[in-house]
Amino acid sequence: MSEEGDDRADALFHALADRTRRDILRRVLAGEHSVSALAAKYDMSFAAVQKHVAVLEKAGLLTKRRRGREQLASGDVEAVRSVASMLTELEQVWRGRIARIDLLIASDPDQED
Amino acid sequence: MPVTDVQHDLDNLTLAITADFAAPVERIWQVYADPRQLEKVWGPPTHPATVVDHDLTPGGRVTYYMTGPEGDKHAGYWLVTAVDEPRSFSFDDGFADLDFNPNPALPVSKNVYTFTAHNGGTRATYVGRYASAEALQQVLDMGIVEGATSAINQIDDLVAS
Numbered sequence: 496m497s498e499e500g501d502d503r504a505d506a507l508f509h510a511l512a513d514r515t516r517r518d519i520l521r522r523v524l525a526g527e528h529s530v531s532a533l534a535a536k537y538d539m540s541f542a543a544v545q546k547h548v549a550v551l552e553k554a555g556l557l558t559k560r561r562r563g564r565e566q567l568a569s570g571d572v573e574a575v576r577s578v579a580s581m582l583t584e585l586e587q588v589w590r591g592r593i594a595r596i597d598l599l600i601a602s603d604p605d606q607e608d
Numbered sequence: 609m610p611v612t613d614v615q616h617d618l619d620n621l622t623l624a625i626t627a628d629f630a631a632p633v634e635r636i637w638q639v640y641a642d643p644r645q646l647e648k649v650w651g652p653p654t655h656p657a658t659v660v661d662h663d664l665t666p667g668g669r670v671t672y673y674m675t676g677p678e679g680d681k682h683a684g685y686w687l688v689t690a691v692d693e694p695r696s697f698s699f700d701d702g703f704a705d706l707d708f709n710p711n712p713a714l715p716v717s718k719n720v721y722t723f724t725a726h727n728g729g730t731r732a733t734y735v736g737r738y739a740s741a742e743a744l745q746q747v748l749d750m751g752i753v754e755g756a757t758s759a760i761n762q763i764d765d766l767v768a769s
Contacts (some may be wrong), residue, residue, distance in 0.1 A: 526637045585748065586623060588652070596610075596636070597647060
């Protein structure tokens with residue numbers, strides 16, 4: 496891996512090494528959340544949650560935008576996905592199709608075995 | 609489980625899966641040759657497929673849409689490029705609007721499906737190739753949602769690896 500890749504991996508692992516940050520990332524991957532709505536989910540200060548959001552943002556896993564007085568955070572699915580994981584995701588789709596063919600032929604009424 | 613082998617080629621963005629089915633080659637071919645059977649296997653249970661046009665001949669088109677839980681529709685088409693019934697067929701798989709006009713902004717994958725007699729049943733090999741990582745990304749983002757939770761699961765994979 497290149498040095499740049501290593502640095503990026505360091506930032507990713509650092510960002511994901513914390514349970515609260517993984518939880519925040521799960522939420523923002525599912526949809527946009529305001530930082531104050533996120534802060535309400537955790538038993539910690541707004542500033543502490545904001546700090547976690549900033550670490551995820553620095554690692555490129557999350558992006559923020561302003562709407563009025565709110566900060567809205569959303570997860571960057573692309574940053575989480577690598578080519579390897581994308582092929583694995585596609586593999587699951589194909590495995591589903593294959594399993595359905597298997598079921599379909601097994602349900603043939605005239606099947607002998 | 610009928611899947612016997614899976615190959616990921618990261619450089620060529622190719623996925624190859626081998627599966628052994630307990631039915632003759634002609635029976636497996638029929639799944640693809642019959643639109644009513646094809647729509648039973650193509651879309652995941654959450655997004656059942658409806659096949660509209662079905663012409664499994666060279667130059668022919670197969671069109672379909674998948675319907676999501678909220679009634680959202682995602683249309684796609686196959687452009688059939690080669691057919692050797694019942695042993696193999698090749699097609700370009702792309703996205704379309706709901707009138708089945710191909711959407712040139714979205715990626716097309718090249719697929720080859722092959723069926724051979726094996727141990728009294730059929731060995732099927734499915735090979736799909738994508739032009740770029742971005743294309744693969746888009747394909748996963750567009751309606752094929754079977755693995756929708758996997759982006760989230762990957763967070764755990766990243767931490768565990």
